[in-house]
Amino acid sequence: MVQLSSNFLHVSFFLYLAATILFWVSITGRKFKNKEGIEKNRSGPIGYIVSILAVITSLAYFAIRWYAIGHAPVSNMFEYTTFLGICMALAFVIIYPIYRNNYLGLFTMPVVMLIIAYASMFPREVQPLIPALQSEWLTIHVITVAIGQGILAIGFAGGLLYLIRVIDFTKASNKVKGLEFILFTLLSFVAYILLVIGFSFAEYEAVFNYVDERGNEAVVEYNKPALIGPNEGQLITVNRFDPWISAPAIIRSDDLNTVIWSLLGGLLLYFVLRLIFRKPIGGAIQPLLKNVNPQSVDELSYRAIAIGFPIFTLGGLIFAMIWAQIAWTRFWGWDPKEVWALITFLFYAAYLHLRLSRGWHGEKSAWMCVIGFALIMFNLIFVNLVIAGLHSYAL
Amino acid sequence: MENVKCECGHVNPFGTYLCESCGKPLIEDDGQVADMRYEGVARRSQTYKKSIVDKIWNFFSSVKVGIWIIVLLLLASSLGTILPQEMYLPPGERASQFYENEYGTFGKLYYQLGLHDMYTSWWYMALIAALGISLVICSLDRFVPLYRALKTQRITRHTKFLERQKLFAKSGQIENIEESFAQAEEILKKKKYNIRKDNGNILAEKGRFSRWGPYVNHIGLIIFLIGCMLRFFPEMYLDEHIWVRDGEEVVIKGTDGEYFLRNEEFKVVLYDEDDELYRESLERAGAPVVQKFQTSATLLRRTSTNAIGSEPELEEVKHHYIRVNDPLTFGEFALYQVDYKLNELAEFTFTIEAVDEANEEDLSEIEFTVNLYDPEMVYEFENGYRIEIMEYFPNFVINDNREPTTLNRIPDNPRIIFEVFTPEMDPDEDQGEISLVGIQINEELNGENDYRIRMIDVEMRNVTALTIRKDRTIPILSIGGIIFMIGLVQGSYWNHRRIWLQNRDGEIWVAGHANKNWHALKNDFQAITKNTAIPMPIDQTEENLNERSKEIEGVEDNNGSTKQ
Numbered sequence A: 001m002v003q004l005s006s007n008f009l010h011v012s013f014f015l016y017l018a019a020t021i022l023f024w025v026s027i028t029g030r031k032f033k034n035k036e037g038i039e040k041n042r043s044g045p046i047g048y049i050v051s052i053l054a055v056i057t058s059l060a061y062f063a064i065r066w067y068a069i070g071h072a073p074v075s076n077m078f079e080y081t082t083f084l085g086i087c088m089a090l091a092f093v094i095i096y097p098i099y100r101n102n103y104l105g106l107f108t109m110p111v112v113m114l115i116i117a118y119a120s121m122f123p124r125e126v127q128p129l130i131p132a133l134q135s136e137w138l139t140i141h142v143i144t145v146a147i148g149q150g151i152l153a154i155g156f157a158g159g160l161l162y163l164i165r166v167i168d169f170t171k172a173s174n175k176v177k178g179l180e181f182i183l184f185t186l187l188s189f190v191a192y193i194l195l196v197i198g199f200s201f202a203e204y205e206a207v208f209n210y211v212d213e214r215g216n217e218a219v220v221e222y223n224k225p226a227l228i229g230p231n232e233g234q235l236i237t238v239n240r241f242d243p244w245i246s247a248p249a250i251i252r253s254d255d256l257n258t259v260i261w262s263l264l265g266g267l268l269l270y271f272v273l274r275l276i277f278r279k280p281i282g283g284a285i286q287p288l289l290k291n292v293n294p295q296s297v298d299e300l301s302y303r304a305i306a307i308g309f310p311i312f313t314l315g316g317l318i319f320a321m322i323w324a325q326i327a328w329t330r331f332w333g334w335d336p337k338e339v340w341a342l343i344t345f346l347f348y349a350a351y352l353h354l355r356l357s358r359g360w361h362g363e364k365s366a367w368m369c370v371i372g373f374a375l376i377m378f379n380l381i382f383v384n385l386v387i388a389g390l391h392s393y394a395l
Numbered sequence B: 001m002e003n004v005k006c007e008c009g010h011v012n013p014f015g016t017y018l019c020e021s022c023g024k025p026l027i028e029d030d031g032q033v034a035d036m037r038y039e040g041v042a043r044r045s046q047t048y049k050k051s052i053v054d055k056i057w058n059f060f061s062s063v064k065v066g067i068w069i070i071v072l073l074l075l076a077s078s079l080g081t082i083l084p085q086e087m088y089l090p091p092g093e094r095a096s097q098f099y100e101n102e103y104g105t106f107g108k109l110y111y112q113l114g115l116h117d118m119y120t121s122w123w124y125m126a127l128i129a130a131l132g133i134s135l136v137i138c139s140l141d142r143f144v145p146l147y148r149a150l151k152t153q154r155i156t157r158h159t160k161f162l163e164r165q166k167l168f169a170k171s172g173q174i175e176n177i178e179e180s181f182a183q184a185e186e187i188l189k190k191k192k193y194n195i196r197k198d199n200g201n202i203l204a205e206k207g208r209f210s211r212w213g214p215y216v217n218h219i220g221l222i223i224f225l226i227g228c229m230l231r232f233f234p235e236m237y238l239d240e241h242i243w244v245r246d247g248e249e250v251v252i253k254g255t256d257g258e259y260f261l262r263n264e265e266f267k268v269v270l271y272d273e274d275d276e277l278y279r280e281s282l283e284r285a286g287a288p289v290v291q292k293f294q295t296s297a298t299l300l301r302r303t304s305t306n307a308i309g310s311e312p313e314l315e316e317v318k319h320h321y322i323r324v325n326d327p328l329t330f331g332e333f334a335l336y337q338v339d340y341k342l343n344e345l346a347e348f349t350f351t352i353e354a355v356d357e358a359n360e361e362d363l364s365e366i367e368f369t370v371n372l373y374d375p376e377m378v379y380e381f382e383n384g385y386r387i388e389i390m391e392y393f394p395n396f397v398i399n400d401n402r403e404p405t406t407l408n409r410i411p412d413n414p415r416i417i418f419e420v421f422t423p424e425m426d427p428d429e430d431q432g433e434i435s436l437v438g439i440q441i442n443e444e445l446n447g448e449n450d451y452r453i454r455m456i457d458v459e460m461r462n463v464t465a466l467t468i469r470k471d472r473t474i475p476i477l478s479i480g481g482i483i484f485m486i487g488l489v490q491g492s493y494w495n496h497r498r499i500w501l502q503n504r505d506g507e508i509w510v511a512g513h514a515n516k517n518w519h520a521l522k523n524d525f526q527a528i529t530k531n532t533a534i535p536m537p538i539d540q541t542e543e544n545l546n547e548r549s550k551e552i553e554g555v556e557d558n559n560g561s562t563k564q
Ligand code: HEM
Pocket: A306, A346, A349, A352, A353, A356, A357, B038, B060, B061, B062, B063, B064, B065, B066, B067, B069, B070, B131, B134, B135, B138, B142, B146, B211, B213, B214, B215, B217, B218, B221, B488, B491, B492
């Protein structure tokens, strides 16, 4: 059963890829003409249909896995992050008919693929639920949060689209730098995925003895060459790369090492692309978007946030509080994960007020959409994996 | 501060920007599009600026200030997550040392700045209070005038009002305007617009109630914040802990001795390592994973008010398996599974034996059990032996003065000093053989003993730790939360759209306004202009945009060009 569900996920991944290509063709493929010589480019609607299929197959993955493991598959990093990707696709499928914007598809689908691919880098086996996680309210909470974040993520896709469309890439400016930084971050995720796949293919493994933050002897296994070793680490595996420096005990050195590898990989990809295009990457994408109506994209991303914000609030704060009250005896405990959900909430509240009362439309608003999504990802990745709190899924 | 009478006859409060009734701009400005925020009404904060009260009012009613408060809260909150908060320190750690030891100078600074316990600090509280005040004032400042303006709005609006809407168009001279309007009316009715007519002019309006969404959600937030504040009154909130051993009955704190809890059995259940489903994951984890923590608990209630000291009479009320995520609730109380201790020592059973192997005395009769929570001090046997406990240390340590003592009453490391009297001895006169006995410890304290005390059995019990919680603020918080969500949905999933269709001396003037979702409004316009003589309104801000984008060749920046 679990295998079957994974197969559905694989199929959906290729459907997302197909949808991306179709949306791409719908924008660039002006040469398609039918027999009468009239330009007819139907790949946009077809791309939409393929995205619907992709969402259906990925929901099939979700349902089958749920059935097979006996609880909602949202209880570890792989499961939650995958579901977040699915929710983003779902949100796209819901919002597309309103605005019929193929560019949105071109921006959303790759992000969905990236999220799902990233999710698959985490251990995928079925994990038993610890007592604190055995709660219907937790299931409701997590699923609602993911849907809310998926919709907010459409705001991000819209914001990014807007920025690349309007920023002047011919002159160096902070805006250009900021945008290039966002693209570099996305590339780092790509690099991370490639590295993990690459090194696991090569079966790289280096084991260290080290001293953990409580002063105890411990063992850690690296799956990538160690640029940064653990605290007082000693390499046991022979013939492996000896780290240059070692990390302090409170830092999970293997994770830090992975981050560094990913950033280096992202940098490499970034400069290769820059060499190819000979201009900022955003600038290279911009000509594709010349037919985008900025105002309509602006409204679209605002709409996504207006729709996503209540759902996120309901799931991320209200349902979370109900669960916390039942599981932890108090509805709020200032644990990092909670605090970051609150921060995300406050951030989007500030966004809505700025937009409403201070006329922050267009570019400023688009930046905020992008930052909001960065906060969501920060909460998912950094807070979960680094500032490990009560909610930490890491087993 | 005089009221302003508009040419349409309506008397507006001082400071009104667009006449509440006909919409004529009363204060000229040079924007092409009218600022439709709050319908251009006069707000107290914009009008009175003199006294201290006015200044405070104006300060808190400003959305700019409100946003600053939100942003400050956001930034402050994030500071508190850099290092763990005091309440999450490992048990037994002292904050004053922990931060410096673990995180060095940065940790020390963090502690000294008070960030280790930030969310209860006065300034964080003050920020939240400021948010609450701001919410109240800004809502009052806007709600009343907005309400009045939407209520008194006229159907026929001033031409200047129409012209300066974001969506606006007018036609040339047209015959049969009435026919077009009638068609449009039909279409708009189907789209669930509310139609009002005056003199052949039409105002179609939809979703006005969504304008109250923000006010409703702000009220919900205020109620929620009030609920949070009430927590600091002791009557509202109870947070107690009890430890209950297997088989033990304990009074539930906070119930005035009315309720008791019996722990029938506490247990920890682990996941089965042979379970196919979890095998891989359990192997990788390398340690057993807990499936449940469970206290089989019986709630008891005192039936009579006995004299103090006598055993209370108890009656069983209910039985419940208390688990994480499944508390036992009764009345306003809830009991949560929060901690446990497995295999706490409960009883030792001893016998004695002769040290000298040649001694063939039958000592098998001598067998006694010491309850480690509340030991009896004397054990007498029919064959004349008598064993006394001279001293009992449940949790033995040697203190700073190098004297034996006990840390607490919990038998984590019990030591007993026994005195053994043989039948020949007189316990009052003689001194028996003294030995110190504990787990794997048996020391003779006064020279060589003839008899040795031997432990033959150990009884252990599990102990469960429960939190007793009463929280009377929950109903208030729930109501606040529900109202907040209703307001949020009301303001976000509906929107207020208005369409003005006017016959101005044989010309059609059409204008539209939406507080959000212009896209839908434009679609509605599409529907009514398609087969009628009504002209499709132009988005005047987009016009602007396009002109500008021609100037800078496809690259533009339209910050703040559209105001609602
Ligand atoms: C965390 C706290 C807050 C939350 C969650 C919140 C939420 C909201 C939401 C969801 C809206 C509707 C926005 C939209 O429809 O786009 C809104 C509108 C508004 N908020 Fe807040 N708000 C908060 C704090 C404040 C504060 C402190 C102020 C005071 C300065 C304020 C003033 C306003 C105003 C004036 C509006 C517009 C009302 C209207 O359009 O008639 N809000 N708020």
